[in-house]
Amino acid sequence: MTPRSFEYFSPSSVRQCTSLLKRYGSRAKILAGGMSLIPVMKLRLASPAYLIDINGISGLDSLRQSGGSLRIGAMTRHHELETSRLVRRSAPLLAETASWIGDPQVRNRGTIGGSLAHSDPSGDLGAALLALRGEVRTKSASKERVISADDLFLDTFTSALGGNELLVEVRVPVLKPKSGWSYQKLERKSGDFATVGVATQISLDDGGNCVYAGIGLTAVGPTNVRARKAESALVGRPLDERTIVEAAEAASGDASPTMDPLRGSIEYKREMTKVFCRRGLTLALERAKRR
Ligand SMILES: Cc1cc2nc3c(=O)[nH]c(=O)nc-3n(C[C@H](O)[C@H](O)[C@H](O)COP(=O)(O)OP(=O)(O)OC[C@H]3O[C@@H](n4cnc5c(N)ncnc54)[C@H](O)[C@@H]3O)c2cc1C
Numbered sequence: 257m258t259p260r261s262f263e264y265f266s267p268s269s270v271r272q273c274t275s276l277l278k279r280y281g282s283r284a285k286i287l288a289g290g291m292s293l294i295p296v297m298k299l300r301l302a303s304p305a306y307l308i309d310i311n312g313i314s315g316l317d318s319l320r321q322s323g324g325s326l327r328i329g330a331m332t333r334h335h336e337l338e339t340s341r342l343v344r345r346s347a348p349l350l351a352e353t354a355s356w357i358g359d360p361q362v363r364n365r366g367t368i369g370g371s372l373a374h375s376d377p378s379g380d381l382g383a384a385l386l387a388l389r390g391e392v393r394t395k396s397a398s399k400e401r402v403i404s405a406d407d408l409f410l411d412t413f414t415s416a417l418g419g420n421e422l423l424v425e426v427r428v429p430v431l432k433p434k435s436g437w438s439y440q441k442l443e444r445k446s447g448d449f450a451t452v453g454v455a456t457q458i459s460l461d462d463g464g465n466c467v468y469a470g471i472g473l474t475a476v477g478p479t480n481v482r483a484r485k486a487e488s489a490l491v492g493r494p495l496d497e498r499t500i501v502e503a504a505e506a507a508s509g510d511a512s513p514t515m516d517p518l519r520g521s522i523e524y525k526r527e528m529t530k531v532f533c534r535r536g537l538t539l540a541l542e543r544a545k546r547r
Pocket residue numbers: 285286287288289290291292293294330356357358359362365366367368369370371373374376378379380381417421422423424447448449450
């Protein structure tokens with residue numbers, strides 16, 4: 257199918273973009289990588305009257321470390337996240353997660369801002385953002401605001417972004433010493449969306465106790481889910497196999513999957529959440545011990 261007709265804009269600055277958003281509001285859509293928007297327009301599940309292409313705005317794909325944060329421009333492509341030396345050093349969980357997204361074509365076009373704004377519960381990067389306690393910065397014609405990962409995902413395909421807001425930047429804390437990470441993804445075949453995904457990041461003190469635990473889940477709820485019970489089972493305790501098994505068990509309780517005729521039953525997804533959380537925490541612990 258072909259999309260319904262629309263008027264196309266290609267602003268060259270954030271200010272031009274936000275004034276277009278102010279003028280057209282919810283009748284307009286931002287076009288970033290187009291990997292999710294174009295298919296839904298072709299299927300006519302979305303038919304915006306105005307398309308605002310942000311590929312011509314310079315600076316929206318910048319990557320820089322500032323203080324204790326890594327700042328990632330919204331137009332940073334998944335391939336750049338996966339391969340950038342800065343991201344691999346400062347936020348390796350994001351790099352590892354990006355490497356699991358779709359196929360090379362999707363990773364060459366898709367952007368972190370588009371992925372988070374799209375709020376697909378099967379999106380991999382949302383789980384990593386939750387595990388890292390990251391945040392996004394948005395701009396509208398009249399104000400700028402910061403939304404924490406915990407407040408970003410409201411419902412399936414519904415984020416906290418207003419219709420007049422542009423997501424401009426993603427911020428995550430830089431990896432601390434004695435920290436480990438992992439993104440584990442179960443997929444039916446290479447390049448598929450997740451059946452289950454588990455993003456983990458942990459930090460240890462000198463005695464091997466867990467002082468930070470972040471766990472985000474993919475494809476087991478109406479949004480990406482933060483596994484709070486599993487995190488609580490880890491923090492303040494020695495991080496060993498027994499603690500990991502208990503946390504993985506708790507993670508399956510954090511998950512709230514629904515029956516998915518393509519990718520598995522509720523019971524299967526809960527069980528796989530447990531298995532993949534256990535694998536993820538085991539690898540994260542190994543990595544933390546080496547750093
Ligand atoms: C074949 C295929 C396989 C895929 N597999 C995976 C996978 O395994 N894992 C995964 O996580 N994803 C997967 N994706 C989705 C992919 O990651 C997309 O890149 C992502 O969901 C959307 O990013 P985009 O830049 O293409 O956004 P677009 O498609 O351009 O936009 C998506 C939505 O976000 C809005 N938007 C975009 N940018 C902004 C912004 N800066 N501010 C405000 N709103 C904005 C748009 O208006 C639109 O509503 C797949 C896609 C395809 C086509």
